[in-house]
Amino acid sequence: MADRGGRSGPDWGVLSGIAFTFFALGVTVNVLVLERVGSEVKTVVAAIVINSATTELAYIAVRDAGGSLIAALLAGWIVASRFGLLAASLGSRLNVGRWHRTAAGLQSFDPNVGVAVQQRTPHEVMRAFWMVTLAMHTGWWSGTFVGVFLGNVIGDADRLGLDAVFPALLLAIIGNLLRQRPGLIAALVGGAVCALLVPIAPAGVPIIMSLIGAVVALSIRTPETAS
Amino acid sequence: MSWWVIVALAAGVAAQRLIGMFAGTALLAKVPVFGRLAGLIPAAVVGAVIVQLTITTKTSLVIDERLAGLAVAGVLVWRRAPMVVTIVAAATTTALLRAAFGW
Numbered sequence A: 001m002a003d004r005g006g007r008s009g010p011d012w013g014v015l016s017g018i019a020f021t022f023f024a025l026g027v028t029v030n031v032l033v034l035e036r037v038g039s040e041v042k043t044v045v046a047a048i049v050i051n052s053a054t055t056e057l058a059y060i061a062v063r064d065a066g067g068s069l070i071a072a073l074l075a076g077w078i079v080a081s082r083f084g085l086l087a088a089s090l091g092s093r094l095n096v097g098r099w100h101r102t103a104a105g106l107q108s109f110d111p112n113v114g115v116a117v118q119q120r121t122p123h124e125v126m127r128a129f130w131m132v133t134l135a136m137h138t139g140w141w142s143g144t145f146v147g148v149f150l151g152n153v154i155g156d157a158d159r160l161g162l163d164a165v166f167p168a169l170l171l172a173i174i175g176n177l178l179r180q181r182p183g184l185i186a187a188l189v190g191g192a193v194c195a196l197l198v199p200i201a202p203a204g205v206p207i208i209m210s211l212i213g214a215v216v217a218l219s220i221r222t223p224e225t226a227s
Numbered sequence B: 001m002s003w004w005v006i007v008a009l010a011a012g013v014a015a016q017r018l019i020g021m022f023a024g025t026a027l028l029a030k031v032p033v034f035g036r037l038a039g040l041i042p043a044a045v046v047g048a049v050i051v052q053l054t055i056t057t058k059t060s061l062v063i064d065e066r067l068a069g070l071a072v073a074g075v076l077v078w079r080r081a082p083m084v085v086t087i088v089a090a091a092t093t094t095a096l097l098r099a100a101f102g103w
Helices: A012-037 A040-050 A053-064 A069-078 A081-091 A098-106 A110-116 A122-154 A162-173 A181-197 A205-209 A211-218 B003-030 B033-055 B065-078 B083-101
Strands: none
Touching: A012 A040, A012 A053, A012 A110, A012 A122, A012 A162, A012 B083, A040 A053, A040 A122, A040 B003, A053 A069, A053 A162, A053 A205, A053 B003, A053 B033, A069 A205, A069 B003, A069 B033, A081 A098, A081 A110, A081 B003, A081 B033, A098 A122, A098 B003, A110 A122, A162 B033, A162 B065, A162 B083, A181 A205, A181 A211, A181 B033, A205 A211, A205 B033, A211 B033, B003 B033, B033 B065, B065 B083
């Protein structure tokens, strides 16, 4: 058990809240993934090694729509760009060796980096980061196993409205990006581009072309908010 | 999702995290626009994925009970409801409408 001396380190309530959220995420995402993938082993391995629910969901969404493999892979990769940004903001606060950095970089997510960068000393940053990471993974991994189990029990997922879970889940994951004007504009324009292109472009292309939304949002002037 | 797709997705995600960790600060100092784009690209693409999942069937636009579920989710996310509440409410809305109208 870590010492309790951190002034602003994550407390038990924060950690259990994060663990529970990731548990719920793990269950729902992996019920959906198992339904598409059909193999329990693949579902669990994918959850652990890809380490990005958004990437899995984006890939599956494009494939569901009949998109090509390349379009689906591209969609899965580009939604992970925010993790690069999170790793960068964590990296600038660390004072550790290369291997420790590698391990921390590979685990960069919104909640652990968010809590870590609020700490004062590099030591506190590291400690908070790993505490939240542990809470996240406890939730995500146990949720993954429960999701795979449930997925086998549920059967016809659409009747239960589980197809509505998929977009609702994505909305909840990117909720914080949408609270800032540029993020909201990017999502709205990206969505509009997709809706316009779906009837006329090959499947998968509308998703990739939604990048226009990011470019449009970029061109809108907002006060700089350096993180 | 074949094994090599899992490997390719994992490698692409890991690479971006490592680039961010080891080169991020220098890269952002040199090309600050990367920082803003990295936050906006996921918003745009996820926005499109949500549209695709909610109002399309193959290559046509369709308005049905899925949109009602998403609207409920939107309000709850905006009100900062817990993720579980959001998911359950969206699923319940869609399932009830589907049962009621037999879509």
